[in-house]
Amino acid sequence: MSDGADFGGAADLIGGAATTETTGGAGGGTGDGTSTTGDGETGQTGGGDGTAPPDWFANVSDKLGDGDTASNRDWLSSLGIKDLDGLVKVARDNQRAVRESGRIKVPGEGAQAEEVTAFHRAIGVPEDAKGYEVKGPEGVQLNDAVLGQLAEAGVKHGIPKAAFEGIVSDFIQIQMADADAETKRQDGLAAEWVKSHGGQADAQIAHVNSAVRALELTKADMAGLRNGMGADRALAMLAKLGAGMAEDVMITGGSNRFGVSGAEAKAEMDKLRSDTAFMEKAMKDGTPERQRWDRLNKQAAEFQASKAA
Incomplete structure (x- = not known):
């Protein structure tokens, strides 16, 4: 089991949406x-x-x-x-x-190795990969393994030190800008998902957190879901699992449903009792609100029974 301190949560998918919502010239005349x-x-x-x-x-x-x-x-x-x-x-x-x-002479096709080496030294290609120096922006951890491979390629293809370092630094900035843009896009998707649930957003977020705990998802797992599926789809999927919909059951002989715990179910029921609109719909057979109420009621009853035992 993963260390609890590393567990993820809905906040990892919502990201920044939480605060938003709630890398000599040519010759000329001679004069005569x-x-x-x-x-x-x-x-x-x-x-x-x-x-x-x-x-x-x-x-x-x-x-x-x-x-x-x-x-x-x-x-x-x-x-x-x-x-x-x-x-x-x-x-x-x-x-x-x-x-x-x-x-010096620019080596042509079939040039000797020493001619190529002399040309490389003259234009500033370092003798080995360690001759390149690339520093990332403050606070940014660079991938040293990838940089090492790039540096080896730089020496192999005769890229001068200044040119290599400049191109790699620019590429890092481009990557950082792309990552920032993607973070903002995912924040926007999450914000729309939260907004779409209106007054039920807190309950949906609670379902997400329940599913995350049941699946023992880490923060790294949540980042993968956010970037791979999209924040909104990941939130929707986990909220559905957390609510115990569509008979989602862990493969353990039918026990351990994906849903809120008995204590959480009781707390949610207490909260829903003050929601007049929800309770009116929950009193009608066949409504989604009734199904949700019955499910919460069952989980709360099982919780109470387990305490009595």
Whole structure:
């Protein structure tokens, strides 16, 4: 048997309803009437200073390549290169600039493991899953086992530390917002159920509590019912069981009905006697009120008999 302190109750299904009711830019103009591209191309021909290009320019293509905005010949001309030494100097300067910028080659298909590792270290992927740090909002207990698996996947797929932590933190916030919205929805369903029973709401809630005790449902069980069935359906089902309707009997040879105890039945009868409308209907054969009264009366009589014995 579960620890009584962990038993659930109608309040676990009603939730918040109780108080409601009752996680470099593109190139531009040059200022002299010529246009530039992002790489310094001007589209002009010649030596860059208005002089005729050197003879060896004739060996360089004057056709546009795919994605180019100027031919190779025009590009050389825009740089003012006059001889091969000038061209070599430009190439070496560009190579030095790339090397000193810290840029590395993005590994392509079939890249060696060390190339991939070097790229990952350069973009901030930690060496192992422990390199990621995810902190939940204050007071929120995170699932460390799931986070550990996600971190392993993050390293495996080369996700930088900042990107991983940012995405996971955002996901936690999304989960918390969804959970909060669902809690409010279930509170609303419970509030409608309570409201639908009007003056009999307290009695129905008592039936729910009786069924919970008979079934030994814990708070965790109640949370499962609330989220799985919906608060209103769970309340309705347990209230029906608690009232002993439809011959609901535990499988123990016919004893231990799902219903209020004898003491509870007597207390409820005493309360109902002051409800004039209910008592008028209870005096008529075949009415639900009469059936309920007879059931309570039987349970109260059995209770009194057991005390006398």
